[in-house]
Amino acid sequence: DSLGPTICVGEILVEIMATTIGDGFREPIDLIGPFPSGAPAIFISQCARIGGMAAMIGAVGEDDFGRINTERLADDGADISAIAVDLDYPTGSAFVRYRSDGSRDFVYNIATSAAARFGWIGNVEALVSRAGHLHVMGSGLSMQSAVDVIERALPIIRERGGSLSVDPNLRKEITYDADTKKRFRNLIATADLLLPSGEELELAAGIEGEDAAIERLFEMGVKEIALKRGSAGATVFRPGAEPVSAAAFEVEEIDPTGAGDCFGGAYVASRRLGLSVEEALTYANAAGARNVTRRGPMEGAGTREELDRFIAETPRLGG
Ligand code: ATP
Numbered sequence: 079d080s081l082g083p084t085i086c087v088g089e090i091l092v093e094i095m096a097t098t099i100g101d102g103f104r105e106p107i108d109l110i111g112p113f114p115s116g117a118p119a120i121f122i123s124q125c126a127r128i129g130g131m132a133a134m135i136g137a138v139g140e141d142d143f144g145r146i147n148t149e150r151l152a153d154d155g156a157d158i159s160a161i162a163v164d165l166d167y168p169t170g171s172a173f174v175r176y177r178s179d180g181s182r183d184f185v186y187n188i189a190t191s192a193a194a195r196f197g198w199i200g201n202v203e204a205l206v207s208r209a210g211h212l213h214v215m216g217s218g219l220s221m222q223s224a225v226d227v228i229e230r231a232l233p234i235i236r237e238r239g240g241s242l243s244v245d246p247n248l249r250k251e252i253t254y255d256a257d258t259k260k261r262f263r264n265l266i267a268t269a270d271l272l273l274p275s276g277e278e279l280e281l282a283a284g285i286e287g288e289d290a291a292i293e294r295l296f297e298m299g300v301k302e303i304a305l306k307r308g309s310a311g312a313t314v315f316r317p318g319a320e321p322v323s324a325a326a327f328e329v330e331e332i333d334p335t336g337a338g339d340c341f342g343g344a345y346v347a348s349r350r351l352g353l354s355v356e357e358a359l360t361y362a363n364a365a366g367a368r369n370v371t372r373r374g375p376m377e378g379a380g381t382r383e384e385l386d387r388f389i390a391e392t393p394r395l396g397g
């Protein structure tokens with residue numbers, strides 16, 4: 079952590095969600111929001127809240143949807159100096175409604191909003207040149223502005239002795255072109271820490287079977303893999319060491335959005351603060367579980383004290 083903040087690059091959004099489960103938005107329905115959102119922003123929020131140095135690179139519009147995000151991240155203790163304010167485009171947004179089978183309908187405004195309009199400006203360069211860790215969201219690799227910043231930032235952070243983590247969360251709703259897939263493969267091969275969930279592990283490794291995928295990723299050079307298993311908890315794999323598993327916490331799931339990003343923020347921050355794999359995994363499981371108990375993508379992100387209390391008070395599933 080002393081090397082400098084953990085940075086994450088990508089979309090900053092508000093999320094506005096239906097209060098009822100059902101199909102889409104084709105009639106007037108009750109909505110709640112705006113909530114600050116965007117996978118990279120959720121990650122940075124949790125990272126900062128737990129006490130890690132964290133900074134966000136992205137853009138918002140000059141509007142209340144932007145302010146709700148920048149004020150929230152600043153309150154969390156994150157560095158927002160590299161969040162640009164776009165004077166011409168509004169803050170990105172996502173309207174979300176869950177269907178009864180757990181899948182989602184979206185109306186996005188990301189690609190044509192401020193969320194996608196950032197680049198290598200002075201404040202970004204200044205931040206990157208004092209950063210110690212880069213976290214990449216796979217979902218951001220289809221955004222050209224994110225790819226540009228990531229490709230410039232990574233060698234600078236490496237040069238400083240910094241590290242890289244990758245959440246290979248390619249969105250199921252999107253089909254990716256060959257270039258994006260290649261970029262994704264290259265990044266995974268250079269990642270120190272990988273944070274896949276479910277089938278993303280095999281996708282990232284390009285091979286089927288959990289054991290084979292882990293082995294392949296180690297051969298590629300990955301040093302640590304934190305595999306998220308939803309309500310079945312998570313397992314951390316490292317070459318030459320026994321896997322470390324931890325059960326999930328038993329909670330009532332109100333809103334599953336953001337669990338993986340909070341898990342990642344807590345895990346990366348904890349490891350960078352020098353905590354053991356076991357301790358980091360406990361905080362990460364707690365951060366993911368606590369976040370699903372609140373409506374809103376990052377409303378349940380916890381401080382170290384809040385997570386300590388949550389861990390003390392909450393039973394483990396199947397434990
Ligand atoms: P997302 O759904 O946000 O993309 P993900 O698929 O990357 O997340 P998950 O495995 O769903 O990751 O969640 C990350 C972690 O959060 C899990 O490993 C678990 O510790 C915790 N978690 C998620 N959902 C639940 C739940 N319903 N009950 C308890 N813990 C949960």
Ligand code: MG
Pocket residue numbers: 275308337338
């Ligand atoms: Mg999930």
